[in-house]
Amino acid sequence: MDTIIFLLFFATFLALGTGRRRLGLALFVVSLLATLGLAATHMTSELTLSF
Amino acid sequence: MTHRLGFWIAHFNIVAVGAVLLGAFGVQFLEGEYPCPLCIMQRMGMLLCLLGPAYIIMRARHGDVPAADFATGYGMSVVAAVLGAAIAGRQILLHILPNDPGYGAPMFGLHLYSWSFVVFTVVLLVSGVNLMFAAQLTPQGVHYGWPSRLTLALLALLILSNAVAVFFEEGLHWTMPGEPTRYELLYDLGWQ
Numbered sequence: 001m002d003t004i005i006f007l008l009f010f011a012t013f014l015a016l017g018t019g020r021r022r023l024g025l026a027l028f029v030v031s032l033l034a035t036l037g038l039a040a041t042h043m044t045s046e047l048t049l050s051f
Numbered sequence: 052m053t054h055r056l057g058f059w060i061a062h063f064n065i066v067a068v069g070a071v072l073l074g075a076f077g078v079q080f081l082e083g084e085y086p087c088p089l090c091i092m093q094r095m096g097m098l099l100c101l102l103g104p105a106y107i108i109m110r111a112r113h114g115d116v117p118a119a120d121f122a123t124g125y126g127m128s129v130v131a132a133v134l135g136a137a138i139a140g141r142q143i144l145l146h147i148l149p150n151d152p153g154y155g156a157p158m159f160g161l162h163l164y165s166w167s168f169v170v171f172t173v174v175l176l177v178s179g180v181n182l183m184f185a186a187q188l189t190p191q192g193v194h195y196g197w198p199s200r201l202t203l204a205l206l207a208l209l210i211l212s213n214a215v216a217v218f219f220e221e222g223l224h225w226t227m228p229g230e231p232t233r234y235e236l237l238y239d240l241g242w243q
Contacts, residue, residue, distance in 0.1 A: 001221075001225050001226060002088075002091055002217040002218075002221050002226075002227065003214050003217050003218040005095060006095070006098075006210060006211075006213050006214035006217060007214055009095070009098050009099065009210050010207070010211060010214065012102060013102060013105065013206065013207060016102065016105065016106045016109055017105075017109050019113075024106070025127075028099070028102060028127060031099060032099060032130060032131065032134060035095045035096065035099065035134060036134060038088075038092060038095075039089075039092055039137075039138055039141075041226060042088045042089065042092075042226070042229070
């Protein structure tokens with residue numbers, strides 16, 4: 001999954017570099033969400049807080 | 052002159068954070084410390100931060116950079132830095148209790164995830180200052196030459212090298228172990 005996300009970053013880089021602004025920004029948002037999703041898969045209940 | 056300064060600040064952003072990412076490779080391959088999943092995600096956050104300044108530099112190929120694109124670039128950095136800081140902050144909190152050895156060896160008194168949090172904070176500050184003074188810093192009358200191509204090539208190389216490095220560490224598994232002790236691809240192939 002991590003490798004795919006890095007390749008998504010590269011696709012974003014290429015899209016922005018070739019003038020495809022909307023595609024590049026869309027891929028950037030997808031990249032952000034993918035990174036967030038990956039972070040969510042690594043969340044455990046190890047840290048539990050009470051407020 | 053300040054419009055050229057804004058252009059070179061974008062280059063400096065990429066080179067400075069790029070140096071941090073190269074340092075991370077140094078810790079991985081020279082010190083033999085395997086990056087954990089959270090460490091990899093912080094590298095992702097840093098690379099995402101750099102796509103903003105890269106976009107600004109790329110826009111300069113076509114002449115003066117519109118203010119909207121300048122704002123878009125630093126907006127991208129801000130959002131990515133918030134995500135990266137959250138991930139770094141989580142790793143700090145996981146090891147914040149007294150007598151916790153932390154993950155990896157400390158460098159200059161702080162663990163790498165603490166330094167990562169500092170990096171993301173600096174990115175936020177630099178992006179904020181650039182946005183505040185966008186009228187003076189938006190690149191105008193700049194030349195997209197070999198320094199710009201070299202800087203963008205550095206970023207491309209960092210993204211691809213991280214993709215390769217994590218492929219070796221993760222192998223063909225969907226996720227990495229929480230505390231990696233080997234390169235899964237080499238282990239699965241019987242080479243480690």
